[in-house]
Amino acid sequence: MTRFLHRTRPIVVHAGMVSLGLVLSGCLGSAPEGVLTPVTQTAPNATEISIMVATTRAPADNPGLLYSGERGDVIDFNELVVSIPPDVGRKIGEVQWPKKLPPDPTREFATLSAHRFTSVEDVRAWYLQHKSPTGRLLIFVHGFNTRYESAVYRFAQIAHDSKTDATPVMFTWPSRGSVFDYGYDKESTNYSRSALEALLTGASSAPEIKDVTILAHSMGTWLTMESLRQMAIRNDGVASKISNVILASPDLDIDVFRQQLADMGPKRPKFTVFVSKDDRALTLSRRISGNVDRLGQIDISNPAYRDEFERGGITILDLSALQVGDRLNHSKFAESPEVVKLLGQRLIDGQEVTDQDLGLGAELGATAMSVSNTVGSAAGMAISAPIAILDPKARGTFDAQSRRFGKGLGDSILGVAPGLVGISTRPRRCNPTREDC
Numbered sequence: 054m055t056r057f058l059h060r061t062r063p064i065v066v067h068a069g070m071v072s073l074g075l076v077l078s079g080c081l082g083s084a085p086e087g088v089l090t091p092v093t094q095t096a097p098n099a100t101e102i103s104i105m106v107a108t109t110r111a112p113a114d115n116p117g118l119l120y121s122g123e124r125g126d127v128i129d130f131n132e133l134v135v136s137i138p139p140d141v142g143r144k145i146g147e148v149q150w151p152k153k154l155p156p157d158p159t160r161e162f163a164t165l166s167a168h169r170f171t172s173v174e175d176v177r178a179w180y181l182q183h184k185s186p187t188g189r190l191l192i193f194v195h196g197f198n199t200r201y202e203s204a205v206y207r208f209a210q211i212a213h214d215s216k217t218d219a220t221p222v223m224f225t226w227p228s229r230g231s232v233f234d235y236g237y238d239k240e241s242t243n244y245s246r247s248a249l250e251a252l253l254t255g256a257s258s259a260p261e262i263k264d265v266t267i268l269a270h271s272m273g274t275w276l277t278m279e280s281l282r283q284m285a286i287r288n289d290g291v292a293s294k295i296s297n298v299i300l301a302s303p304d305l306d307i308d309v310f311r312q313q314l315a316d317m318g319p320k321r322p323k324f325t326v327f328v329s330k331d332d333r334a335l336t337l338s339r340r341i342s343g344n345v346d347r348l349g350q351i352d353i354s355n356p357a358y359r360d361e362f363e364r365g366g367i368t369i370l371d372l373s374a375l376q377v378g379d380r381l382n383h384s385k386f387a388e389s390p391e392v393v394k395l396l397g398q399r400l401i402d403g404q405e406v407t408d409q410d411l412g413l414g415a416e417l418g419a420t421a422m423s424v425s426n427t428v429g430s431a432a433g434m435a436i437s438a439p440i441a442i443l444d445p446k447a448r449g450t451f452d453a454q455s456r457r458f459g460k461g462l463g464d465s466i467l468g469v470a471p472g473l474v475g476i477s478t479r480p481r482r483c484n485p486t487r488e489d490c
Contacts, residue, residue, distance in 0.1 A: 084151070086115070086117065087115055089117050089201075090154065090155075091164050091166050092136075092156065092163045095158045096157075098141075100139075101165060102135045104133055104135070105222045106131045106222075107130050107248075108129050108130075108131070109128060109129075109227060109248045110122065111125040112125070112129070120225070121227075122227055122234075124241060130176050132168045135205065136163040136165050137162060138160050146389055146393055183220050184261060186218065187218060190220050190222060192222045192252070193208045193223045193224070194249070194270070194274075194277050196302070197272035198232050198235075199230060200230035203230070208223045211396070214394075215396045224248075224252055226273070239272060239275070246276055246279045250284050253284060253295060254292065264296050265294050269298070272304045275305055277300070281295070282313045285317040285321065290317070291321050297323050299324075299326075301327040303348040303349040304334075305349070307345065323366070324368070325368045325370065326348065327349070328348070328369055328370070328373075329371070330350055331373055332350050333381045372392065
């Protein structure tokens with residue numbers, strides 16, 4: 054059977070895709086090809102991160118790439134050891150890509166080894182060697198327009214910067230790494246959902262693994278939700294060890310997300326969602342997907358959404374006020390030092406955002422007050438505490454602190470995004486005499 058057919062690229066391309074492609078070209082620059090070619094040594098004080106990678110990609114002819122963006126016939130497992138330069142010379146949240154080959158490990162990410170597993174025993178041996186004392190596993194699922202090497206280095210950065218003790222495993226699906234292949238990438242997630250389900254099932258059934266957290270980004274959230282939905286339908290619920298799912302900038306139709314949750318039923322994990330109203334990549338996705346709101350771009354100041362997610366027990370973290378180097382505002386979860394630390398210190402480690410009487414939103418508010426107490430303005434607090442939390446316990450304390458800086462602070466931090474289909478976006482009038490104000 055012929056696996057790949059010759060394609061002719063359409064002549065007419067959506068103007069938004071062209072402009073987005075230009076932005077991405079400017080962001081990526083001219084990174085060298087083949088960064089996964091191992092170097093002979095690392096640098097003093099550099100950190101070595103070993104991650105296991107499961108992939109449905111087809112192998113690449115270039116050993117420095119390992120895998121292409123085409124679809125493979127089987128699930129391959131690999132170990133990648135990545136050298137991360139000393140913290141003193143790098144900014145937390147950034148991947149220091151090599152400017153040329155071989156890379157300079159004192160200033161750039163470098164690959165120390167790449168090893169393909171040939172048996173289940175190899176996979177088990179790697180896990181036992183790198184097992185977390187807590188038995189916690191972190192599985193990362195990347196997003197749209199992501200090459201294999203980009204996914205490896207990004208996950209190595211997240212695992213290092215978050216300082217989580219969870220054992221790092223990545224699932225990478227066939228993405229061609231081109232903004233013009235949105236349709237191919239989306240179908241590749243569907244192609245890979247049974248493979249991801251198999252990985253999750255195997256992890257959940259391993260007695261050595263006590264808890265599984267999934268961190269999925271962008272289009273990878275669709276793959277994750279579909280795999281969990283498939284598992285729930287097959288087994289009358291999601292495996293109990295999969296306790297926590299973090300969806301970062303989810304490229305998910307909001308209506309489809311509701312149905313996926315319903316299909317999972319009550320035996321489903323705790324969900325935490327990172328959203329940002331200024332996510333330019335999701336703006337484009339919305340335009341080419343029927344103009345239906347994307348989950349990763351919702352406005353949580355909208356009462357309809359706030360009430361719905363509060364009732365569902367889903368925590369929403371609004372990162373709209375954060376400013377990072379990503380011009381698309383689509384990777385704030387990985388590039389913001391504050392959010393990366395939050396991932397490792399609380400979310401990946403299985404803690405509820407409200408596991409203390411003082412919720413996370415309140416903690417950020419307290420930090421803001423200590424830093425900007427001379428400012429005495431909503432703008433000052435918005436700069437110092439750019440993360441807004443939609444969570445029943447944290448929200449009350451955060452709102453109470455917000456009143457000390459004047460009415461309307463919540464709107465200053467969250468903003469109000471117009472254009473939500475069928476839902477009023479007028480700011481909520483706050484009556485100071487009401488307890489929920």
